[in-house]
Amino acid sequence: MSGIRETIADKKKRARRIVTILHRMYPDADCALSHKKAWQLLISTILSAQSTDETVNRVTAALYKKYKKPADFLAVPEEELQEDIHATGFFRQKTKSIRGTCQILVDEFGGGVPDNMEDLVRLPGVARKTANVVLGTWFGKNEGVVVDTHVGRIAERLALTWNNKNSKDAVRIEKDLMEIVPSKEWTFFSHALIWHGRRVCDARKPNCESCKLSELCPAAFEANAAPRKSKKSSVKRTKPQ
Ligand code: SF4
Structure with missing residues (x-):
């Protein structure tokens, strides 16, 4: 473990050890x-904003039986699609995003999904996070790190981000992670941190006692009622030297 302040090189070493443990x-x-096609993953990811994966999967189980290709989302009245995705929340905005996205997929990509960041982030409702999900999960391309609420929170707790004054700034967090996590691990790292956030590193009650990352985590036991200083990391959450 490093001393009080970490250099970027220290952070890279620690990030590699964290990735090894996550594997x-x-x-x-x-x-x-749930998805069987690239466009399904794209639409499911749009639907997942402010919703849970369980809710999205429940909704899309019926949705993808009715809508079998991107053009089908343009063939129904807007209100009908709103009703079909209602349970995922923000259904009016999501309907606009899905229809706008499907229109471009049909007009410019023959109903397929582009496999590059530049074209993906041009689609309505698609920012880097969604593009990274599609590129990493479907196309197997490590173009970036998916920073959702779990990844942002755990990156902060693990002191793997330092540029962001606002911990909700996903683009800044992603930039830091891309600097210190090996690029071939970006997609795995994103999924693994999301799983870790759901199973162990809860937003309100992180289970540091059972966390295998605790010796590498500056926030270990900080959020719990009974701190255990003996196991606490010596890494401080400061800007790297
Ligand atoms: S030690 Fe605690 S705060 Fe750190 S990653 Fe594990 S569960 Fe989260």
Whole structure:
């Protein structure tokens, strides 16, 4: 373990050790959104904003039986699609995003999904997070790190991000992670941290006692009622030197 302040090189070393442990903990870490086609993954990811994967999977089980290709989302009245995705929340905005996205897929990509960041982030409702999910999960391309609420929170707790004054700034967090996590691990790392956030590193009650990352985590036991200083990391959450 490093001393009080970490250099970027220290952070890289620690990030590699964290990735190694994550591989042992979650060898099968993958995207939890059900999908059989690239456009389904894209639409499910749009639907997952402010919703849970369970809700999205429940909704899309029926949705993808009715809508069998991107053009089908343009063939029904807007209100009908709103009704079909209502349970995922923000259904009016999501309907606009899905229809706008499907229109471009049909007009410019023959109903397929582009396999590059530049074209993906041009689609309505698609920012880097969604694009990274599609590129990493479907196309097997490590173009970036998916920073959702779990990844952002755990990156902060593990002191793997330092540029962001606002911990909700996903783009800044992603930039830091891309600097210190090996690029071939970006997709796995995203999925594994999401799994870790759901199973161990809860937002309100992280289970540091059972966390295999605790010796590498500056926030270990900080959020719990009974701190255990003996196991606490010596890494401080400061800007790297
Ligand atoms: S030690 Fe605690 S705060 Fe750190 S990653 Fe594990 S569960 Fe989260």
